[in-house]
Amino acid sequence: MTRSIWPPRGVRLVAKRLLSFARPVHGVNVSAVTSPLVWEHVQPAAARRLLTGAVDAFAERGFQATTTRDIASRAGMSPAALYVHYPSKERLLFEISLYGHNAALEILRSADTGPTPADRLRSLVSAFTAWHAQHHTIARVVQYELAALSPEHLAEVATIRRAISTQIEQVLADGVHDGSFAVADLPGTTLAVLSLSIDVARWYTPHRGDPESLGKLYADLAHRMVQT
Amino acid sequence: MTRSIWPPRGVRLVAKRLLSFARPVHGVNVSAVTSPLVWEHVQPAAARRLLTGAVDAFAERGFQATTTRDIASRAGMSPAALYVHYPSKERLLFEISLYGHNAALEILRSADTGPTPADRLRSLVSAFTAWHAQHHTIARVVQYELAALSPEHLAEVATIRRAISTQIEQVLADGVHDGSFAVADLPGTTLAVLSLSIDVARWYTPHRGDPESLGKLYADLAHRMVQT
DNA sequence: GTCTATAAGGAGATAGAC
DNA sequence: GTCTATCTCCTTATAGAC
Missing domain, CATH: 1.10.357.10 (Tetracycline Repressor, domain 2)
Structure with missing residues (x-):
C-alpha cells in the first residue's frame, strides 16, 4: 500500500504533547480543544494549524458536520488556502x-x-x-x-x-x-x-x-x- | 421537560424484537441493517418505515452524513413525504x-x-x-x-x-x-x-x-x- | 398522505489575481 | 501561499396539485 503522492513536502507527523479542554455532558464528551504541541513536526506551520483545527473540529462535531470553512477559519485562513496544503477534507x-x-x-x-x-x-x-x-x-x-x-x-x-x-x-x-x-x-x-x-x-x-x-x-x- | 406537540397521532414506541446484519471491518461495525420488528407499535406504517430507515442510515453513516433523501428512499417514499410524519431530521x-x-x-x-x-x-x-x-x-x-x-x-x-x-x-x-x-x-x-x-x-x-x-x-x- | 417541483442556502473544491 | 470570487452540486425543507 503506497502512501501516494501526498504530502509533497516531507511532512512528518511526530508525537510531542497535547493539552485539552472539554465541555462535559453526562457520560459524553461533546466538545474539545487541542493544543498544537503534538503536531510540532508537521511543516509548514500553516499545514499544522489546519491539522490541529481539523482534529478539534472532527472530535467536536464529527467529520461530516465539519466544513472546510470551519477548519480554515480555526487556522486563521480562507477556505481556499486549505487546498494548498491538503488535496481534500478526507x-x-x-x-x-x-x-x-x-x-x-x-x-x-x-x-x-x-x-x-x-x-x-x-x-x-x-x-x-x-x-x-x-x-x-x-x-x-x-x-x-x-x-x-x-x-x-x-x-x-x-x-x-x-x-x-x-x-x-x-x-x-x-x-x-x-x-x-x-x-x-x-x-x-x-x-x-x-x-x-x-x-x-x-x-x-x-x-x-x-x-x-x-x-x-x-x-x-x-x-x-x-x-x- | 414537555414532549412538545410531536408526535401528533399518539405514536408509541414499544420494544419487540430486532434482527440485523452488518459488514465487518477490523474491530469496527461500519454498516448495519435493522429489521422493523422492534418498532411494531410506531403508527402509521409509513412513519415506522421512515424510522427504521433512519435507524439504519444513522447507524451506518452517522446523522450528519445521512440525507433526508436517503431516509425517504429506504422507506420507499419521496423526500417530501418525510415531513408529513416528522417535522425535521433531528x-x-x-x-x-x-x-x-x-x-x-x-x-x-x-x-x-x-x-x-x-x-x-x-x-x-x-x-x-x-x-x-x-x-x-x-x-x-x-x-x-x-x-x-x-x-x-x-x-x-x-x-x-x-x-x-x-x-x-x-x-x-x-x-x-x-x-x-x-x-x-x-x-x-x-x-x-x-x-x-x-x-x-x-x-x-x-x-x-x-x-x-x-x-x-x-x-x-x-x-x-x-x-x- | 404522497407526489413533483422548487425555494433558499450551504457544501467541497477551483480560478486566477497578487 | 493566501486571497476574493465563484462554480457546481447537494442539502433541508416547503408549496401546492392530486
Missing part, C-alpha cells in the same frame, strides 16, 4: 487517523515490558488507556471517524488496528500458557480489554481525573479480569 | 434516541434481581451487554449521535443516562457495603463497567457471536473486576 482526516493509529501502536509496543505476563498486561493497559485520555481529541477521530475514510485509506488503517489487537492478544496468550491467566474466551477477552481503553475516548474530559491515575485503575481492572 | 433522531435510552434503562431495571450484589451485577451486565449487541444499530445511534441532538432533546436524554449510570453504581455500592466487592474507585469502576457494555455497539456484528454468550462473558469479566 486527506486531512486520513493524516490524523494514520498518525493517531501509529502513535497508539507505538505506545503499546514500547509499553510491552516486564518480567511476567501480568506486568506486561498492566503496563500495556495503563499506557493505552492513558493515551486515550491524554489525547482524547485525536483518539475520538481515530476511533469514531473510520467510516468517513476512503476504502483505500480505511484498509491502510485497518492493518494498524490488527497489529494493536495482536499486541494485547499475545500477552493474554502468554499468560494463559504460563498459567498466570485464566481466560475462557481469548478473542472475546482481548476485545474486552481493548474496548475498555478505547471507550475512554468517548467520555473522557480532564475533569474526570488525570490520565495516569485512570491508566492505573484500568490496568488493575484488566488484570483482575484475567487473573487466576 | 426529530427523527430524537425519537430513536429517546426510545433507545428508555429501552436500555428498562432492560437494566428489570434485570436488577438476585439475592446478592454479585448476582445482581452479573444479571445487569449480562442484560445490558446483550441489549447493545442485539440492538447494535439502535445502540450506535443512542451512544454516538448525542452531539446531533438539539440542546433541549440532549438534556432530556441526559436524564435517562444518569439513571442508567445510577443503576450500576448502586449495585457496586451495595456489594462494597456487604463486603462482597472490593472497589477502590466507585465512580471510576461504575464508568468502566458501563463502558465495557456500551462499546459493544461500536464493534458488534452478528458474526462475532450471539448476544447472550457475549452477555455471559461480560458478566463474568465485570464480576471479576470487583470481587474480593
Whole structure:
C-alpha cells in the first residue's frame, strides 16, 4: 500500500504533547480543544494549524458536520488556502487517523515490558488507556471517524488496528500458557480489554481525573479480569 | 421537560424484537441493517418505515452524513413525504434516541434481581451487554449521535443516562457495603463497567457471536473486576 | 398522505489575481 | 501561499396539485 503522492513536502507527523479542554455532558464528551504541541513536526506551520483545527473540529462535531470553512477559519485562513496544503477534507482526516493509529501502536509496543505476563498486561493497559485520555481529541477521530475514510485509506488503517489487537492478544496468550491467566474466551477477552481503553475516548474530559491515575485503575481492572 | 406537540397521532414506541446484519471491518461495525420488528407499535406504517430507515442510515453513516433523501428512499417514499410524519431530521433522531435510552434503562431495571450484589451485577451486565449487541444499530445511534441532538432533546436524554449510570453504581455500592466487592474507585469502576457494555455497539456484528454468550462473558469479566 | 417541483442556502473544491 | 470570487452540486425543507 503506497502512501501516494501526498504530502509533497516531507511532512512528518511526530508525537510531542497535547493539552485539552472539554465541555462535559453526562457520560459524553461533546466538545474539545487541542493544543498544537503534538503536531510540532508537521511543516509548514500553516499545514499544522489546519491539522490541529481539523482534529478539534472532527472530535467536536464529527467529520461530516465539519466544513472546510470551519477548519480554515480555526487556522486563521480562507477556505481556499486549505487546498494548498491538503488535496481534500478526507486527506486531512486520513493524516490524523494514520498518525493517531501509529502513535497508539507505538505506545503499546514500547509499553510491552516486564518480567511476567501480568506486568506486561498492566503496563500495556495503563499506557493505552492513558493515551486515550491524554489525547482524547485525536483518539475520538481515530476511533469514531473510520467510516468517513476512503476504502483505500480505511484498509491502510485497518492493518494498524490488527497489529494493536495482536499486541494485547499475545500477552493474554502468554499468560494463559504460563498459567498466570485464566481466560475462557481469548478473542472475546482481548476485545474486552481493548474496548475498555478505547471507550475512554468517548467520555473522557480532564475533569474526570488525570490520565495516569485512570491508566492505573484500568490496568488493575484488566488484570483482575484475567487473573487466576 | 414537555414532549412538545410531536408526535401528533399518539405514536408509541414499544420494544419487540430486532434482527440485523452488518459488514465487518477490523474491530469496527461500519454498516448495519435493522429489521422493523422492534418498532411494531410506531403508527402509521409509513412513519415506522421512515424510522427504521433512519435507524439504519444513522447507524451506518452517522446523522450528519445521512440525507433526508436517503431516509425517504429506504422507506420507499419521496423526500417530501418525510415531513408529513416528522417535522425535521433531528426529530427523527430524537425519537430513536429517546426510545433507545428508555429501552436500555428498562432492560437494566428489570434485570436488577438476585439475592446478592454479585448476582445482581452479573444479571445487569449480562442484560445490558446483550441489549447493545442485539440492538447494535439502535445502540450506535443512542451512544454516538448525542452531539446531533438539539440542546433541549440532549438534556432530556441526559436524564435517562444518569439513571442508567445510577443503576450500576448502586449495585457496586451495595456489594462494597456487604463486603462482597472490593472497589477502590466507585465512580471510576461504575464508568468502566458501563463502558465495557456500551462499546459493544461500536464493534458488534452478528458474526462475532450471539448476544447472550457475549452477555455471559461480560458478566463474568465485570464480576471479576470487583470481587474480593 | 404522497407526489413533483422548487425555494433558499450551504457544501467541497477551483480560478486566477497578487 | 493566501486571497476574493465563484462554480457546481447537494442539502433541508416547503408549496401546492392530486
